[in-house]
Amino acid sequence: MSVTKIQSIPTKPTAEATLDRLALRLEIEDFNARYCHALDDGDLQSWPDFFTEDGFYSITARENFDDNLPVGLVYCEGRGMMKDRAFAIANTAMFAPRYLRHHLSNTRVIAERADGVIEATTNYIVLQVLHDDPVSTIHQAGYYVDEFCRTETGALLLQKRICVYENLMIPNAVVLPI
Amino acid sequence: MGWLRAISVSELQEKGCAAVLLNGLNVALFHLDGDYFATGNVCTHQFALLTEGHVEDGCVECPLHQGLFDIRTGKAQGSPVTKDIPTYAVKVEDDTLYVDTDLPGQNATITEPEAPKTTTTLSTIVIVGAGQAAGRAAEAMRDAGFGGTICMIGDEASAPYERPPLSKAVLMGAANADASALFSSDRLATLNIDLITNTRVDNLDRKAKVLSLSDGKTVAYDALLLATGARARPLPVPGADLKGVHYLRTLDDATRLKTALEKAQSLVIIGAGFIGLEVASSARHMGKTVTILEREERVMTRVLPETASTIIAQRATAQGVNIHVGVQLEKLSGTGGHVDSVLLANGDSISADLVLVGIGAIPNTELAQEAGLSVRDGIVVDAQGRTSDAHIWAAGDVARYPHARYDGPGRLESWHNAEEQGRCAGRSMIGLPTDYSALPWFWSDQFGGSIQVVGIPQSTNKTALREGTQSEGPAVFCLDENNRLTAVIGFDNPTAISLGRKTIPQQKSIDPAMLTGSSPQPEQNDLEEQESEEMSISNRYRWPDAGAEAIPDWVYTDETIYEREVERIFHGRTWNYVALEAEIPNTGDFVRSNVGPTPVVVVRGENGEINVFENRCAHRAAEFCREKRGNATEFVCPYHQWTYDLEGNLSGVPFRRGVAGKGGMGKDFKPEDHGVKKLFVTTRRGVVFASFAEGMESIEDYMGPEILTDFDAAFDGRKLKILGYYRNTLPGNWKLYHENLKDPYHATLLHTFLVTFGLLVAGNKSEMICDATGRHGTMASAKSDGKKVDEATRKEMRAYREGMGLNEPRFMDFIEEFDSPWSVTMQTIWPNLIVQREMNTLGVRQIVPQGPHSMIMNWTMFGYEGDDEEMTRHRLRQGNLMGPAGFLGLEDNEAIKFVQDGMKHSSGGDHLVALDPDTPTGTSDTLISESAIRGMYQYWRKEMGL
């Protein structure tokens, strides 16, 4: 399912509809700001909390996504697998120290489905600095393909996030979630 | 080399440890309990940067195989590392940490491979002289566990101290006597030395093994070290005994000279050696008028070639020192018993408030001589420091020892020699093996700069001068008649010195023009490139003497070697993986791929056969196929529209006959001679291989039966279903990937994940299988299924799981589906394929080398056509183990990068692959083995003709 094929929202909305749409977009941007903070500066162990219990998360290349090839560099079915990954990265994995910094833009709500699920995409660039290398490099550049739903209290949660990266090559390794 | 600014203290405090490059050396900096330490940053096992590792309890743990080193001493803490890392001196000034990579750290001990402990039965060791060599010898004995008596007798008032500051900092009042002490008072106390000061040893009775002291006492010894050093040579002219005539050897001398100098206006220095020049420098610094009188025609005749003398004289003159060479002294004259002028043979008279005599040193050999030991300008010793009497050793300025690298024995008067030879003698005396072979090194700080000498300039040497640059001073290279480097004299030129350190021991011929070339920092590479024209490759790349257990760095870093690999291996007699048939099921389906670094197109032809040809237009070399994959009926080069069919034949050339009878190709142009280059192709069970070489053996014979079995277990006849691709760059040499999968040793050490999750536990069956040639391998292990595991192992697994609390254990499940005793097989199929069967997650990896320092990995993950949705998902979930973000995959990629990093800027050397010597090469059933790596290199060397 390529994003370009997804219907865009109709033009010429009412002022009220426009406000609603902008409010929703801001809500998603706010959600993403907290999500990125958890990954860049915060507690990696809190990353799974951005997802529903049976949420899905994967990171995959554009080449796979466009051809409906299902692999993920990271492939998590359910919050349990995300917790295991967060725990393993923090406790067993060996990798060079680094900083990551997410830069997000162009959040776009694609649809609010009848079942309440909100489909959206957001572009991302993640810069990486290895502690022995003076420069920031583009670690990943791509976009999120998201499905949000709401908790009982009305807060947003991800039930699906696919990180589709467009850089052909992974520079050595992807250690932390995108 | 001097103190180099390394880092700001606050930054180091914050980080705990940091990696810096100093003079091309990888240095690790640590902050421990308020103290700072610098060590080498490259692991001594294989190559990895230690700061990428982990610091705990005063030790740093290497990220690769968890080698542990004590940060304070550099000591290797046992298997897998046996060799210590160097430690470097550090000092803090303001908020800055400085490191001197030529001085050992304050806690450094001898860097012997194992630091074995002594088992000597000697009870009393006596050392005559309480200088630097004496101190280091005593320290080495204690470090090696010698518990007997060490008695040290010196005729000076102080405990052992270092002399270099005497002519510099001490003279200028910048340092006091304490600063030059060899040991802190604490350290001295723990060394537990019976130190007798202000006392001379007057006689040595070898028969009775007894010494007579100047205070009338006697001391008996079991073993004796003569570390009596040297004394200033007295001036043999009238008036030398006047007041105001000074020598400089001891702390007392320095204190006296300092006091006198403060009052004086003019200083005449007799002798233009290092001490004379250094004192001249200090005196100029204090604003005195300084004149140097030298008997020879230039300065430093005794130890340096003329080119170097000229530079030194220029530097001194520029600082206002008057230098007179070729001077004959008549006498010193004075008034009231105090010197006031120096009279020359030509009648000139030079007035002087003060005279310093620096005309060389005489070794203190009298004691030895009178006792009948062999003495010839120094006490003659062997490489272990032993004199002609088996119970007596000598070291330091007084010892004449056989230089490993230079003609004939000789004496060295240097700090470094006292330091190292002292230690060696100490160890030798208590029965430990030693062989003194350190590359001589000397430095002299004068006129605001630092002169360093590595090696020993020989009087017969020719020299080559490298001019200074903005950042570095000049350097003089000394070469023997075969153009082999014997010594380097660097004037604030650390690059030249480190080049010397590296190159002198190699004893290889070098074009002097290369050394002096206008390039400001001639790299080792330039040298080697230039040499290669003169010598054949095999002469140039000599395998280390250690044989199969050693792999030299150039195997991984050298361009020439890489080019030869492309030619002989990737373009040679090998089958290279290019694609899976499942990617190109239909006629015209193609993928871009590579054979070695060379781009190729893999396409299914009209007849269903698979064709592989170079992706390079026969016309102007354009890489014409640009899509990663697709379907085509023909390939058209976009530049001039030359057209190729699905077999790579040239089918169309626009305007071949020209236009209106003009232009076009000649009559004899035959399109059939101008197709793109085609490769030979074979397949096995849906896997496509290509080769540049004609007449290759079948792929089955190429793999051999040992490898084919497990290959066929993964490709068991079921049709493959492509699940997707990963691609990553990897900044490491391509062979390191093979080695990683021929190194079962790392599996439980690097991948703690495996152990933690019970995937690989003690008791798992495993094997490292190799083919007969050594080029291919299968790393195999069997996951014990829950029911079959014995009680002890289950306990171990449960213990780990309890600690971890895995939320979703099902992704580690192994669903039996293969006809194989192994649940995991990782196959390396030479030269570019890895077949991964990690339980139920399957894939092939293609290595695309990108020069010696990097490669691309293309991963194609697959399942089988019959898989139901749940099985596909299981494979995908389990895929979290592998790939550039996999729990195991990311660690391998990081480790391989560390290895390449370790080689890039380090001082160079060999890798050690010595595990499991009982299996020299090939298949091994223990994980703790490097036999498969050794086997691979045996094959590689044969293929490379090295």
Ligand SMILES: Cc1cc2nc3c(=O)[nH]c(=O)nc-3n(C[C@H](O)[C@H](O)[C@H](O)COP(=O)(O)OP(=O)(O)OC[C@H]3O[C@@H](n4cnc5c(N)ncnc54)[C@H](O)[C@@H]3O)c2cc1C
């Ligand atoms: C002023 C100065 C500056 C220097 N600068 C540098 C430099 O910049 N770089 C460099 O590499 N090297 C330098 N050196 C050289 C270096 O200091 C010496 O090579 C080193 O000290 C030699 O150590 P040693 O233990 O062999 O002898 P010493 O340090 O001389 O120790 C020998 C000791 O034995 C004592 N002794 C002798 N005979 C007897 C006896 N019969 N009984 C009792 N005691 C006895 C002596 O008095 C002396 O204390 C310098 C030397 C001097 C003097």
Ligand code: FES
């Ligand atoms: S322990 Fe450091 S490279 Fe092996």
Ligand SMILES: [Fe+2]
């Ligand atoms: Fe591994």
